[in-house]
Amino acid sequence: MRGRGTPENPPNRFERLFVESDPDEDGPGPPVPTSYYRDTSRTILSENHSPDIPFRWSLNPYRGCEHGCSYCYARPSHEYLGFSAGLDFETRLVVKEDAPELLRKKLSSPNWQPETISMSGNTDPYQPLERRLRITRRCLEVLARFRNPVDVITKSDLVARDIDLLGELASHGAARVMVSVTTLDADLAGRLEPRAARPERRLEAVRALADAGIPVGVMVAPVIPGLTDDEIPAILKAAAQAGAHGAAWILLRLPQPVDRLFEDWLEQHFPQRKDKVLHRIRQCREGRITDGRFGRRMRGQGPYAQQLAALFRTTARRLGLDRHIPDPSSAAFCRPDQQHRLF
Numbered sequence: 001m002r003g004r005g006t007p008e009n010p011p012n013r014f015e016r017l018f019v020e021s022d023p024d025e026d027g028p029g030p031p032v033p034t035s036y037y038r039d040t041s042r043t044i045l046s047e048n049h050s051p052d053i054p055f056r057w058s059l060n061p062y063r064g065c066e067h068g069c070s071y072c073y074a075r076p077s078h079e080y081l082g083f084s085a086g087l088d089f090e091t092r093l094v095v096k097e098d099a100p101e102l103l104r105k106k107l108s109s110p111n112w113q114p115e116t117i118s119m120s121g122n123t124d125p126y127q128p129l130e131r132r133l134r135i136t137r138r139c140l141e142v143l144a145r146f147r148n149p150v151d152v153i154t155k156s157d158l159v160a161r162d163i164d165l166l167g168e169l170a171s172h173g174a175a176r177v178m179v180s181v182t183t184l185d186a187d188l189a190g191r192l193e194p195r196a197a198r199p200e201r202r203l204e205a206v207r208a209l210a211d212a213g214i215p216v217g218v219m220v221a222p223v224i225p226g227l228t229d230d231e232i233p234a235i236l237k238a239a240a241q242a243g244a245h246g247a248a249w250i251l252l253r254l255p256q257p258v259d260r261l262f263e264d265w266l267e268q269h270f271p272q273r274k275d276k277v278l279h280r281i282r283q284c285r286e287g288r289i290t291d292g293r294f295g296r297r298m299r300g301q302g303p304y305a306q307q308l309a310a311l312f313r314t315t316a317r318r319l320g321l322d323r324h325i326p327d328p329s330s331a332a333f334c335r336p337d338q339q340h341r342l343f
Contacts, residue, residue: 005068058121063094114333126156149328172332210243225280
């Protein structure tokens with residue numbers, strides 16, 4: 001299905017009923033449009049308790065993601081909304097229109113102790129819909145007003161649009177951006193991440209952020225054994241040339257039902273490499289296709305996973321990308337209403 005990461009809509013594991021359409025014998029059906037739903041949540045920050053994730057609070061302006069990455073670990077979260085982790089995830093998006101107002105209310109509360117907020121811990125805050133709705137930008141405006149630290153993770157060049165706000169936060173040491181680059185192969189990226197920015201545009205965004213003095217790094221993520229792992233040195237070299245201040249990596253994660261979706265994707269796009277890729281993944285997961293255990297899910301286990309880690313580590317050191325990008329600081333946090341009362 002052109003422009004989509006998967007044409008499949010597997011049954012929701014939490015629903016008792018499932019409707020399956022008859023296959024179209026005349027070939028592919030018409031394009032599936034993207035539908036939008038309003039989220040009525042009354043809180044905006046999610047608290048993380050996972051010991052291997054380096055942030056406590058995250059803000060996700062959107063549920064589901066139109067980037068359509070075939071491997072996305074966030075797909076199963078759509079099942080909690082009654083949707084499918086397959087095509088639904090990228091075509092039925094839930095929008096938090098009230099996110100900026102809810103964030104302002106949260107930061108204004110005397111109970112809020114300033115901490116870094118990650119945008120976002122699940123789906124991309126700069127997916128295509130953001131160009132029109134600007135919810136992420138409006139949230140950044142709130143964060144800049146309070147000088148609350150923020151950590152942005154994205155695979156979109158749209159992040160460069162908000163250099164003014166990120167630069168304002170960075171002037172207080174309160175901002176950091178990580179841009180995800182999975183591959184430098186534009187054709188492969190178009191298949192893996194059909195509606196995300198192409199690799200060269202992401203690197204242009206890295207360069208623009210670095211030139212503006214905003215701490216920025218590159219996430220080589222996910223590293224797909226047998227498919228993109230040989231690109232680690234090239235991606236790091238391109239990141240260094242773009243001015244990135246540091247880099248990190250994450251091994252491919254395939255929670256259910258993403259494991260089956262990704263296997264179907266391999267069969268469709270790289271049938272001749274499917275067995276090799278799945279074998280390499282299992283080499284990194286103690287014979288399993290996935291391993292959700294804390295401390296292991298991001299890096300894997302075994303000799304092959306150790307080789308990937310060593311390749312990344314030595315290349316990053318050689319290119320000067322092994323430096324730790326300072327965590328965003330909350331030292332400059334202030335509540336605007338309190339400032340006004342002082343005068």
